[in-house]
Amino acid sequence: MPMALTYGEPDFNAVVNIYQASVQESGEFLKAIPWFYSLSILPGILLTITALSFKIEKLKYSRCYVLIIIVYFCAPGIKSYFKYGNLSEFNIGLPIFRASNEAVENYRQVLADQTLLRQQVAVVDSWDPKPRATAYQLYILVIGESVRSDYLQAYGFKADNTAFMSSSFGVIFSNYISAASSTMTSLLNSLTLGRNGQHETNNNIITLAKKSGFATYWYSNQGLLGSGETPVSIIAMNADKNIFLKKGDYQEDSYIPDSNMLAGIRDGINEKRPLKLVIIHLIGSHPRACTRTNNKYSFFSQSKEISCYIESINQTDKLLSDIAGMAKASGERWSMMYFADHGLSFENSDTSYARLHHDDRFKQNYTVPMFITSSDSRENKVIDQPRSGLHFLSLFTQWTGIKDRLIDDTCDMLSNARCENQDTVIKFNLERAAFSSLPEDVAAH
Incomplete structure (x- = not known):
């Protein structure tokens, strides 16, 4: 108690x-x-002592009373039996049984996730990268969360919420399309090799970078374990160093700022290694946005939740600025890439309760920002040709200078060249759809 x-x-x-x-x-x-x-x-x-000394047979109609009490407490179990075809003592409505059941079932799930994590991390990868010269000593990959690009000032939004991105030299991808509209599906399809319709979690960007001579680091404000967390954690656990602020799932209602990762990120950036890849996975703008901003915002639009969403993007931009400052202070040649896993769409858009939520029906569920800057960026460049998260490994290897026979590099993803097969997205039911066939989320900003 x-x-x-x-x-x-x-x-x-x-x-x-x-x-x-x-x-x-x-x-x-x-x-x-x-x-x-x-x-x-x-x-x-006191109630236990009273109950043990209570003479139930002295009550008139005692059997009837006992039957009523039993039926009352067993009603949830009986309902479960007729609904699911099984009867468990843990389905009884008494809190002690219900709490015990939750503890046991969640413990079993923790053990299963831990076992899966250990088994998958132990699988040997198939990479065979060829030596190539890299342009930088330090590569930083920041993975944002739930960001639709039309809410960034750098992409034309009316609020000043991307001061760093808007003022920094670099490359903006104005038509980057996420692989899917949910975190796990999007990142599995972006960060791992896909062959014959399967995700090869052993063949991921971490194992590829390590075989290519990179020291690897993964910092996360997402969860380590859980049905939506463990598959991505399998990738992260291959890193030479990984730090998760949350040991369970992402905890929608908890407030742990992404900035809490900065101390660890600074340590990783400052470690003396010839070649480093630092990956940072944010909680970013994940609904509910006001949880991410501690209910604070500086620009009002439509509703409190939408205003908090705009502010959460400002927080991410500030974090990117801080990380870039650390990279500069390290004295190394560096490059930083930022992209988001998926976008969102409106709910109750024409009311004061408007909010953004996960969906898979609209273009805005997939249109996300991607931005690259570096220590030697001297101009602004826009790539407006479509780039799909399903081909992120091609973009990643061209950015880092890695070359492997398993990854297609026939199109220059870092130029404005037209590349084939960049119009596919994955929906919630895992079916593939043409991005260009999806309707717009017409809600006004």
Whole structure:
């Protein structure tokens, strides 16, 4: 009871944090429970003593009362039986049974995810990269979250929310299309090799970079474990160094700023290695946006949530500026790429409750920013030819100077050349669709 009052129900994240806690973290966990919450167990003790001394046979119609109580508490289990075809003691409505069931089931899921992570990371990759000269010593890849490009000042939006991107020399891809409209599907198709309709998670950008001589780092404000987290974490766990701010899933309602990763990122950038790849995975603008900004915003548009969304993009731009400052301070030749995993579309667009949410029906669910700047950028360049996240590995290898027989490099993705097969996106049901056939999300900004 004291733990429940402090931390809530034993959900997946609670179980992960307990499972992975060190002795010090366990002590901090217990110390965070207010001492007076311990008093909450006294009523339970008193009720237990009373119940043990209670003579039920003295009650008139006692059997009827007992039957009513049993039916009341077993009703959820009976309902589950008729709905799902099984009856479990854990489906009974009593909190102790329900909490126990949640703890057990979430513990099993944690173990399954941990096992999957270890098994997949152990699979040997198939890369055979050829030595090539690289233009820079330090490559930084920043993966944004839930950003549609038409909400960035750098892409023509009316609010001043991309001061760094708008003022920095570099390359803007004005027609970059994400592989999919959800994080896991988009990043699996962007960051891993796809052959015969399968994702080869062992053949990913981390294992490719390591075989090409890069020291690799992964910093994440997304979750480490969970149904939507573990597949991407499999990629991250191959890195020489990886830090996750969240041990469970991404925790929609939690507020951990992306800026909390900066100290670790600085350490990675400053490590003395001949060649480095630093990957940073943001929580960025993930709904709900006001959670990301601590309910603060400086520009109002339509609703509080939309205004927070605009502010969350400003936070990401500020983070990019800070990271670029660290790269400059390192004294190394560097290049930084930023792109988002997917976009969003409107819900209740014509009301004061307007918000942006995950969807797969509109172009804006896939139109995302991509921007590259570097230590030697001296001009602005716009690539307006379509570039698809399904061919991100081709773009990545051309950016880093890596060459491997498994990755197509017949088209210059870093130029304004027209490249083939750049119009495909993946929907929620994993079916492929032509991006150009999708309607516009017509809601006004």
